[in-house]
Amino acid sequence: xxxxxxxxxxxxxxxxxxxxxxxxxxxxxxxxxxxxxxxxxxxxxxxxxxxxxxxxxxxxxxxxxxxxxxxxxxxxxxxxxxxxxxxxxxxxxxxxxxxxxxxxxxxxxxxxxxxxxxxxxxxxxxxxxxxxxxxxxxxxxxxxxxxxxxxxxxxxxxxxxxxxxxxxxxxxxxxxxxxxxxxxxxxxxxxxxxxxxxxxxxxxxxxxxxxxxxxxxxxxxxxxxxxxxxxxxxxxxxxxxxxxxxxxxxxxxxxxxxxxxxxxxxxxxxxxx
Numbered sequence: 243x244x245x246x247x248x249x250x251x252x253x254x255x256x257x258x259x260x261x262x263x264x265x266x267x268x269x270x271x272x273x274x275x276x277x278x279x280x281x282x283x284x285x286x287x288x289x290x291x292x293x294x295x296x297x298x299x300x301x302x303x304x305x306x307x308x309x310x311x312x313x314x315x316x317x318x319x320x321x322x323x324x325x326x327x328x329x330x331x332x333x334x335x336x337x338x339x340x341x342x343x344x345x346x347x348x349x350x351x352x353x354x355x356x357x358x359x360x361x362x363x364x365x366x367x368x369x370x371x372x373x374x375x376x377x378x379x380x381x382x383x384x385x386x387x388x389x390x391x392x393x394x395x396x397x398x399x400x401x402x403x404x405x406x407x408x409x410x411x412x413x414x415x416x417x418x419x420x421x422x423x424x425x426x427x428x429x430x431x432x433x434x435x436x437x438x439x440x441x442x443x444x445x446x447x448x449x450x451x452x453x454x455x456x457x458x459x460x461x462x463x464x465x466x467x468x469x470x471x472x473x474x475x476x477x478x479x480x481x482x483x484x485x486x487x488x489x490x491x492x493x494x495x496x497x498x499x500x501x502x503x504x505x506x507x508x509x510x511x512x513x514x515x
Contacts, residue, residue: 260421265347267419267473268457269294272345272374274468276302279342282366284331285349289315289324295345296323303336305329331359339368346375348455350406351394360410372465373411376419376457377403383454403456411460415467418453426472435470 269291272281276299283292286304288311296302296319304326306312315326329335331346332355344363350356363373380397384390391397398406407414428435440449459467 263421263473263475264419264455265291266294267471268347268374268376269345270473271457271468271471272343273298275343275372275374280340280368281343281345282334282336282341284334284344284346284363285352286315286326287311289319289326291345291347292324292326293319293321296321299323299343301325303327303341305331305334305336307331332362334362334366336366338365340366342368342371344371344373344375346373348376348378350375350377350403351391351397354396356396356398356406357409360406364410370462373407373460374457375407375460376455378455379418379453382452386452398456400453400456403458407458407460411462413461413464415459415465417457417459417470418450419455419457420451420453422451426474435472 272291273294276295279299281295281299281302283295283302283304286292286306289304292302292304292315300323302324304312304315304324306315306326306328307330309328312326312328315324319326327335331349332353344367346359346363350359353359367373377398378384378394380399380402384394384397404414404416437448438450439446440451441447459465
C-alpha cells in the first residue's frame with residue numbers, strides 16, 4: 243500500500259520545526275515520569291514518542307486510530323518494549339487498570355466526545371496512575387489569529403480544559419507552553435529561569451509570551467510536579483527556518499497550489515522573454 247501523503251497535521255520525523263520542539267518537550271517531561279512504568283501513548287502517531295518513552299519504561303503501548311500509521315509504527319520501532327494497537331481514545335483497546343502513566347498529546351481537540359475520552363483514560367489507568375495531557379489554547383490558537391484548523395472538532399479555552407480534568411481527577415497541575423525565538427541566559431550556579439523579556443530596538447519589557455498550548459498533569463493524589471523547562475534545537479535558527487520551508491513545500495496544500503499555478507507561471511515566463 244502506498245504511503246499516505248503528509249497533510250501537515252501529524253508530526254512525523256522528517257519535520258524539524260517549532261511543532262517538533264513542542265512535541266519533544268512534552269515527551270521529555272513524560273520520559274521522567276515513565277521510569278520503570280507501564281505506559282500508554284494515546285494517538286501515538288508513527289511511534290517516535292513510544293520509542294522515547296521506552297528508553298525508561300517497562301512497557302509502552304501506542305494506540306492510534308489510523309491503521310496505516312500503526313503499521314508504519316510497527317515497522318519503524320520493533321523494540322520488544324513497544325506494542326502498537328489500532329484504536330480510538332473513546333474506546334481504548336486495553337483492559338481496565340493497565341497503565342501507570344498515560345500520555346495524550348494534542349488529541350482532545352480532534353474529537354467532540356472529550357468526556358468519554360477522559361472516562362476511558364481513567365478506566366485504563368491503575369490506581370495511583372498519572373495522566374499527562376496537552377491541548378491548544380482556543381483563545382490564542384484560533385480566536386486571536388482568526389484561524390480554523392480543519393482537523394480540529396472541539397478546541398478548549400483554559401477554564402474548560404481545567405474543568406474537564408478536575409471532573410475526573412482529584413489532583414491537577416497545569417503548564418503553559420509556547421515556542422519562541424529566544425536567547426538563553428543562565429546563571430552559572432543556578433540555572434533556573436527567573437525572568438522573561440521581550441521587545442525590540444525601541445524598548446524592552448518584562449513579559450511572558452502568549453500561551454499557545456496547555457499541558458495538564460492529573461492524578462488521584464498530589465504528586466511532585468516538575469519545574470519549568472526549556473527544550474532547544476541544536477540547529478541554528480537559519481537552519482530551522484530552511485527546514486520549516488521544506489516542510490511547508492511537502493504539504494498537500496502547497497503542492498496542489500504549485501500544480502495549479504504552473505500554467506500561469508509558464509505563460510508569465512513567455513512574456514518576460
